[in-house]
Amino acid sequence: MEHRISINTVWRLPRYLRALDKLAADGVSSVSSGKLASLTGLTASTIRQDLAQYGSFGEQGHGYDVKVLRGALMHILGADRNYRVILVGAGHLGTAIIENFSFFAQGYEFLAAFETDPQKIGKEIGKKTVLAWQSVSSFIQENCVDIAVLTVPRAAAQKAVRVLAESGVKAIWNFTGTELDAPKGTLIESIHFADSLLVLTHCLTLLDTNENVERRGLPH
Amino acid sequence: MEHRISINTVWRLPRYLRALDKLAADGVSSVSSGKLASLTGLTASTIRQDLAQYGSFGEQGHGYDVKVLRGALMHILGADRNYRVILVGAGHLGTAIIENFSFFAQGYEFLAAFETDPQKIGKEIGKKTVLAWQSVSSFIQENCVDIAVLTVPRAAAQKAVRVLAESGVKAIWNFTGTELDAPKGTLIESIHFADSLLVLTHCLTLLDTNENVERRGLPH
DNA sequence: TAGATTGTTAATCGATTAACAATC
């Protein structure tokens, strides 16, 4: 593969996937770039450009097969592998992520949760017992953990990252709302709730001042 | 104000705010665009360009006063107003958002939570009693609700949006993971956990194939 | 075949970067 694919393109792929899932749920088997464009709020041109970076998935004159394209995107995004996941921080947020989100069912294997609070240790989350934070390092080494979902309080975040990285976790999915220094070789992907809320209030402000709002193409 | 400000710029403002908060916490009172650049992973040029869209907040030769710039950004983002907020869906996720996030303390006034599950009605979240979903419409009309935090199951999401919008909620902060149709006049800002996780696994895939990863400038 | 829609090349547009005069 020749040139670097832009981060904009990468962040649009999950959006295509959402649209395809909806189409599949509605029993639609084939879709054109134009239809996909109207579903996602993007242009047909952008979609064809994005897909072209990875290969040819459509059929001229007939569009894309929903299942085929979905499978291709899943593969590109690395979502057809099996990931071994732990939860770090067994509060409401962590519990919600592990128990609520359906995408977490397929492919992802949830191994265990870790906590420092003795009151929470021993309870169950996602059908696994909550373990003591103390034991996380040996657990990671013995169980080849790929991803740690980080839902600890802000103050404990950076220290937890260090321990997780040193123990061999490959990636950290960060919900703590803090900017974390990623140790070399460890990937950190952050979801900043506050950013999203600030963009929301910004848009509210624009509405009030009667300016036009350009709704997001998701930089993030 | 002349031209439309790009969505990329808007999404960078909260990142500046995060850096400024960190500086303020460290007792730093003044910062240059260069320093801010290294803290955020952006370029000094981009930062000065972004700020210039809204005005002049620095002092030539001396950089920006941390508190002044912070205040300016808060104002631009509409975060210095008071918002009246309700929670719709009193599960783990909603509870986490209301109780965990410090930014929710200042400025935002949490009024009530709503649920359909009789088991949850009457309990407490964020020092407020969970009310019956039935009563949401009259509550919104009587209490001038600005923002609804939506944390209901996917299947209930679109119907809830219709009710909330018709009752007069101005904005919906959507955590349901579904693409929602926004009724005219209602703003919807969505956080898609799945998108973030897919980008994470995509980056993991790139690492494995030894390609370079361009880390995000946050399209979102 | 005719119609539709892709994959791809070329044109446009906008965003980022570089550079520098203004000035604290």
Added chain:
DNA sequence: TAGATTGTTAATCGATTAACAATC
């Protein structure tokens, strides 16, 4: 004053859009 750093203009780069030949 000299040094530093802004605000801003100009240059570059990349991303989006438009167009169209290829083809199912």
